Amino acid sequence: MHPAVLLVLTSALLGTAHPGHHEETHPSLLASRHAHHGLARRALVRRADAIAYHRAIRKRATDSAGVGHNLTSSHVGIDASTASADLFGSNHPCILDPEGEIGPFWVKGEHLRDDLRDDQEGVDVVLDGQFIDVETCEPITDLYWDLWNCNATGVYSGVQSSMNGDVNDASNLDKAFLRGIQKTDADGVVQFTTKFPGHYDGRATHHHIVAFLDATVLPNNTLSSSHAAHIGQLFWDQDLITEVESLYPYTLNTVDVTLNADDHVVTSQLGSNADSDPFFDYAYLGDDVADGLFGWITIGVNRSASYETSYDFELTEAGGVAVEGESDGRLSGDMPSGGIPSGTGAFSGGAPAATATPAATAACA
Numbered sequence: 001m002h003p004a005v006l007l008v009l010t011s012a013l014l015g016t017a018h019p020g021h022h023e024e025t026h027p028s029l030l031a032s033r034h035a036h037h038g039l040a041r042r043a044l045v046r047r048a049d050a051i052a053y054h055r056a057i058r059k060r061a062t063d064s065a066g067v068g069h070n071l072t073s074s075h076v077g078i079d080a081s082t083a084s085a086d087l088f089g090s091n092h093p094c095i096l097d098p099e100g101e102i103g104p105f106w107v108k109g110e111h112l113r114d115d116l117r118d119d120q121e122g123v124d125v126v127l128d129g130q131f132i133d134v135e136t137c138e139p140i141t142d143l144y145w146d147l148w149n150c151n152a153t154g155v156y157s158g159v160q161s162s163m164n165g166d167v168n169d170a171s172n173l174d175k176a177f178l179r180g181i182q183k184t185d186a187d188g189v190v191q192f193t194t195k196f197p198g199h200y201d202g203r204a205t206h207h208h209i210v211a212f213l214d215a216t217v218l219p220n221n222t223l224s225s226s227h228a229a230h231i232g233q234l235f236w237d238q239d240l241i242t243e244v245e246s247l248y249p250y251t252l253n254t255v256d257v258t259l260n261a262d263d264h265v266v267t268s269q270l271g272s273n274a275d276s277d278p279f280f281d282y283a284y285l286g287d288d289v290a291d292g293l294f295g296w297i298t299i300g301v302n303r304s305a306s307y308e309t310s311y312d313f314e315l316t317e318a319g320g321v322a323v324e325g326e327s328d329g330r331l332s333g334d335m336p337s338g339g340i341p342s343g344t345g346a347f348s349g350g351a352p353a354a355t356a357t358p359a360a361t362a363a364c365a
Contacts, residue, residue, distance in 0.1 A: 039130070039132075039139060039187060039188075042187055043130060043187070043189075043296075043298070046128070046187070046189065047128055047294070050126060050128060050191065050294060051283055051285065051294045099230065099231055099232060099305075099307065100232030100233045100265060100268065100269050101231070101232075101233065101265055101268075102208065102210065102231045102309060102310065103208055103233075105148075105156040105158070105159050105164065106146075106148070106208065106210065106309060106310075107148070107157075107158035107159065107176075107179060108309070108323075109222045109223075110146065110148070110158075110176060110179045110180060110181055110222065110223070111176065111180060111181070111220075111221050111222055112180070112182060112183070112217060112221050112222070112223065113180045113181075113182070113221075114180065114182055114191060114192055114193060115180075115192075115193045116147070116176075116177065116178050116179060116180045116193065116194040116195075117177070117193060118175070118176070118177035118178075119177065120151050120152070120177045120178060120195050121152060121195075121248075121249045122151065122152040122195040122198070122247075122249060122250065123196040123244050123247065123289060123290060123293065124193065124194075124195065124196075124292035125194050125195060125196050125292065125293045125294075125295055126191060126192070126193050126285070126292070126293070126294045126295070127147070127191065127192045127193075127194065127207075127280070127295050127296070127297075128189065128190075128191050128294070128296040128297075129145055129189070129190050129191075129192075129296070129297055129298075129299060130187065130188050130189045130296075130297075130299070131143050131145070131184055131188040131189075131190075131211065131298075131299050131300075131301055132188060132298060132299070132300045132301070133300070133301065133303055134300040134301060134302045134303075135304070138188075139187050139188025139189075140184055140188045140213075140301060140303070141184055141185065141186055141188060142183070142213060142214075142215075143183070143184045143188070143211050143212065143213055143229070143301065144181050144183050144184075144211070144212040144213075144215045144223055144225065145182055145183075145184065145192075145209065145210075145211060146181045146209065146210040146211075146212060146223075147179070147180060147181070147182075147192055147194070147207060147208070147209055148178060148179040148180075148207070148208050149178050149194070149195075149206065149207045149208060150178070150197055150198055150199075150200065151178060151195065151197075151198055152196075152197075152198040152249045152250045152252070152253070153198050153249060153250075153252055153253045154198045154199055154253055154255065155198075157175040157176055157177040157178060157179055158175060158179060159173065160173050178194055178195055178197075180192065180194075181212075181223050194207075196236075196293065198245075198253055199241075199253065199255065199257055199258065200255060201255050201256065201258070202258055203258055203265070204235060204241075204257075204259060204260045204262070204265070204266055205235065205236055205241045205257075206233045206235050206263075206265065207234045207235075208232075209230070209231070209232050209233065209234055209299075210228050210230070210231050210309060211228065211229050211230040211231075211299070211301055212225040212227060212228055212229070213225070213227045213228075213229045215227070220317060227306050228306065228307040228308070228309050229301050229302065229303055229305050229306065229307070230299070230301045230302075230305070230307075231309070232269060232278065233269065234278050234279070234280060234297065235260060235263075235266060235278055235279045235280070236279065236280055236282070236295075237260075237279065237282075238259060238260050238261075240282065240289070241257070241260075242257075243289045244289055247290055266278075278297075279297075280295035280297050281295065281296050281297065282294060282295040282296070
């Protein structure tokens with residue numbers, strides 16, 4: 001049985017790659033049809049407009065922007081007048097990835113919303129994700145992106161555990177900071193406003209992602225779906241992480257940072273062929289990282305794939321609850337932990353189990 005695959009298309013503006021990652025030499029399988037459908041042009045305009053908007057609401061003029069996803073090159077000298085096409089309009093190399101890990105702290109029943117920040121401190125991040133059908137190269141317009149990450153000190157909302165913040169704080173079960181779900185639009189696009197993640201022991205800085213299809217929105221604005229077409233994690237450049245970690249409240253976290261190069265999930269999602277790239281591109285929203293970031297990524301999904309989503313916590317009408325016995329043993333390793341204000345912990349979860357795992361297709365070649 002073949003594993004379902006994730007197709008990540010990231011900007012070719014940056015020619016070098018992540019640790020253990022070779023430069024892209026193979027042609028894109030999707031670039032021609034992506035451009036043919038006008039998705040590339042609309043993505044260019046959308047992302048440029050989004051950066052301009054979020055810079056404006058911060059009332060900050062910017063002379064330079066940082067553009068990511070290269071660990072070995074700075075790429076921080078891009079002028080504000082840089083053409084949008086230079087930032088967003090490059091052809092996208094085609095990357096095939098195995099599915100990633102869901103981790104132990106996915107919470108079933110989160111609400112549909114686009115601003116996930118609640119009362120959390122930290123660096124604001126606007127995330128732009130575009131989802132493409134790997135078999136047809138068309139945008140996926142009926143997909144729900146479930147996104148979550150820990151806060152600046154390595155703590156997840158929605159759970160109560162001796163290995164996640166204060167074990168006696170039952171109120172954390174009812175919290176939903178840095179968690180939410182959104183449906184893709186006509187171009188397969190979702191945008192979230194959240195906070196840059198902190199870290200905990202044994203894991204690099206990351207966001208969790210589940211992509212749901214065939215879902216139903218319930219009257220309480222939560223989602224019901226048994227069809228997860230993709231489960232994985234998304235990452236940031238190490239240089240950017242170091243910059244963010246120098247700011248308050250990230251400085252309250254005394255746990256050693258795990259580098260991308262040393263993270264087992266990064267290694268897994270990069271793949272044995274070292275061609276995968278589950279990293280956000282990004283631009284500064286102001287003069288420096290403290291003013292916020294705009295990150296973007298395009299993800300190809302195999303609609304025929306179906307994964308089970310195991311969980312130990314659920315948000316119900318009565319609030320958050322622990323659910324015994326739902327996590328069927330696929331969460332290998334210790335759960336992440338984090339005290340407030342510091343976070344500690346270890347590996348988060350095992351790989352998802354597939355109920356249908358069709359092979360990848362090169363229909364977009």
